[in-house]
Amino acid sequence: MDIPWWRDAVVYEIYVRSFADASGDGVGDLAGVRERLPYLRGLGVDAIWLTPFYRSPMADGGYDVADYRDVDPLFGTLGDFEALVADAHEHDLRVIVDIVPNHSSSEHPWFQAALRGEGRDRYIFRDTVNNWQSTFGGPAWTRTPDGQYYLHLFAPGQPDFNWRNPEVHAEFLDVLRFWLDRGVDGFRIDVAMGLYKAEGLPDVGDQSFKSVSPVWGQPEVHNVYRDWRRVLDAYPGERMAVGEVWTDSPEDLALYLRPDELHQSFNFAWLQAPWSPTAFKKVIDDTVSTVPFATWVLSNHDVVRHRTRYGTADPGTGLARARAALLAMLALPGSAYLYQGEELGLPEVTDLPDEARQDPVFFQSKGKLPGRDGCRVPIPWTVDPPSHGFSPGGAEPWLPQPESFAELSVEKQEGVADSTLEFYRRALACRRELVRSIPYTLEWLKSPEGALFFARGPLICAINCGTRPVRLPKHEEVLLSSAPLRRGLLPPDTAVWLRSASTAPSAEE
Numbered sequence: 001m002d003i004p005w006w007r008d009a010v011v012y013e014i015y016v017r018s019f020a021d022a023s024g025d026g027v028g029d030l031a032g033v034r035e036r037l038p039y040l041r042g043l044g045v046d047a048i049w050l051t052p053f054y055r056s057p058m059a060d061g062g063y064d065v066a067d068y069r070d071v072d073p074l075f076g077t078l079g080d081f082e083a084l085v086a087d088a089h090e091h092d093l094r095v096i097v098d099i100v101p102n103h104s105s106s107e108h109p110w111f112q113a114a115l116r117g118e119g120r121d122r123y124i125f126r127d128t129v130n131n132w133q134s135t136f137g138g139p140a141w142t143r144t145p146d147g148q149y150y151l152h153l154f155a156p157g158q159p160d161f162n163w164r165n166p167e168v169h170a171e172f173l174d175v176l177r178f179w180l181d182r183g184v185d186g187f188r189i190d191v192a193m194g195l196y197k198a199e200g201l202p203d204v205g206d207q208s209f210k211s212v213s214p215v216w217g218q219p220e221v222h223n224v225y226r227d228w229r230r231v232l233d234a235y236p237g238e239r240m241a242v243g244e245v246w247t248d249s250p251e252d253l254a255l256y257l258r259p260d261e262l263h264q265s266f267n268f269a270w271l272q273a274p275w276s277p278t279a280f281k282k283v284i285d286d287t288v289s290t291v292p293f294a295t296w297v298l299s300n301h302d303v304v305r306h307r308t309r310y311g312t313a314d315p316g317t318g319l320a321r322a323r324a325a326l327l328a329m330l331a332l333p334g335s336a337y338l339y340q341g342e343e344l345g346l347p348e349v350t351d352l353p354d355e356a357r358q359d360p361v362f363f364q365s366k367g368k369l370p371g372r373d374g375c376r377v378p379i380p381w382t383v384d385p386p387s388h389g390f391s392p393g394g395a396e397p398w399l400p401q402p403e404s405f406a407e408l409s410v411e412k413q414e415g416v417a418d419s420t421l422e423f424y425r426r427a428l429a430c431r432r433e434l435v436r437s438i439p440y441t442l443e444w445l446k447s448p449e450g451a452l453f454f455a456r457g458p459l460i461c462a463i464n465c466g467t468r469p470v471r472l473p474k475h476e477e478v479l480l481s482s483a484p485l486r487r488g489l490l491p492p493d494t495a496v497w498l499r500s501a502s503t504a505p506s507a508e509e
């Protein structure tokens with residue numbers, strides 16, 4: 001069987017607002033991404049995922065789309081997008097774009113018409129409300145001037161579509177084709193499990209983002225992805241879709257990955273697991289035994305960066321663990337999603353001043369929750385302030401960068417052998433060499449307490465989550481380690497890749 005490109009791809013998430021600003025207005029843009037393609041190629045990733053760059057009033061950083069077929073002037077033009085795709089392909093990088101089908105912006109022409117009383121059935125309007133809450137805090141219903149309420153599972157500026165209306169289906173099939181015709185290689189589907197709400201909109205007890213409930217995970221949603229799969233399959237070049245699917249169990253997740261539905265889904269269980277060998281092993285076992293094509297992710301634009309998650313008490317420990325977790329992740333069967341800045345070891349910025357914050361989570365929770373701005377602080381490319389090379393011409397970036405970003409900048413780490421950036425480059429290069437020649441299965445090896453050892457044919461990965469150094473499994477060669485080994489032992493918070501003594505590299509069956 002030919003192996004599809006996405007099966008083992010390393011995909012790099014670009015939160016466009018915060019990656020690189022070419023226009024000099026302090027906000028990242030498509031031309032900025034284009035300028036940095038050589039950096040991404042050099043890093044060794046296979047694909048980029050661009051967060052929404054469509055026309056938007058930015059009530060939720062672009063996840064509130066007012067025009068699904070155009071680029072917001074903040075990010076450039078359609079011409080910039082086309083040039084970016086062409087250049088990315090020249091650099092042998094695939095391009096995945098975000099699609100936001102659960103809700104539009106309240107400034108979308110359909111919603112504006114609905115407010116005037118035209119085509120309300122494209123959204124969810126009711127005379128009375130149920131007890132549903134917005135994921136960002138507060139009620140999920142907002143009253144319109146004529147007294148009806150509309151549903152928004154996120155910000156009030158993000159009204160939910162009514163997927164029981166066939167017009168909504170037709171519209172999104174057309175939007176998919178619009179971007180496929182412009183050469184995109186795939187889609188990341190926002191809130192993929194959310195499109196259908198239970199008939200009658202009953203009150204709920206538990207509305208957590210991940211549980212199957214009247215709010216999320218209704219079975220009708222699978223027909224949407226069957227239709228989308230047919231559209232993707234009709235294009236040449238293995239176009240794909242990855243769902244942002246939150247579920248309680250891997251079995252529920254696997255439903256979205258049936259052969260006629262989505263190619264991939266994010267595997268948030270990995271990202272939610274604590275620093276523990278038992279937790280890691282359980283997630284890995286559950287994943288590989290239930291889903292046909294696994295994905296792994298440690299950070300994204302919605303969660304606290306994993307360096308900080310793994311080491312709130314001690315940033316050094318957090319970085320060591322983050323590097324070790326990367327090696328474990330890259331050794332697992334499946335594809336890996338990286339989030340911009342993790343290759344620099346960026347921490348979460350936890351001390352942003354309230355006046356700088358922009359995330360609706362902060363405002364809707366009335367400041368009780370800090371929101372997600374701390375993982376969205378613009379990337380430091382160079383040492384120099386005011387923007388560390390993020391913006392040209394002395395512009396201030398849209399979120400302030402802490403002073404510590406100078407030391408973590410690309411400029412500072414490039415060419416420094418033990419820097420996190422050079423470690424990522426080595427790990428990605430080594431993976432690229434191996435990944436297609438090792439089996440797509442994993443075998444657990446006997447591991448000492450606190451550690452996890454597994455093998456994929458000739459590749460052995462060992463990670464030590466414990467507090468004492470452990471002996472390495474039998475091997476012929478050390479390929480790569482996340483920190484120096486000590487007297488041949490694997491220190492705590494460290495991972496290593498080894499070539500096994502017994503198995504010669506075997507081709508994929």
Ligand code: NOJ
Pocket residue numbers: 060063100154190191244301302
């Ligand atoms: C998930 C996106 O990743 C997040 O950033 C956004 O706020 C919500 N979906 C709503 O679109």
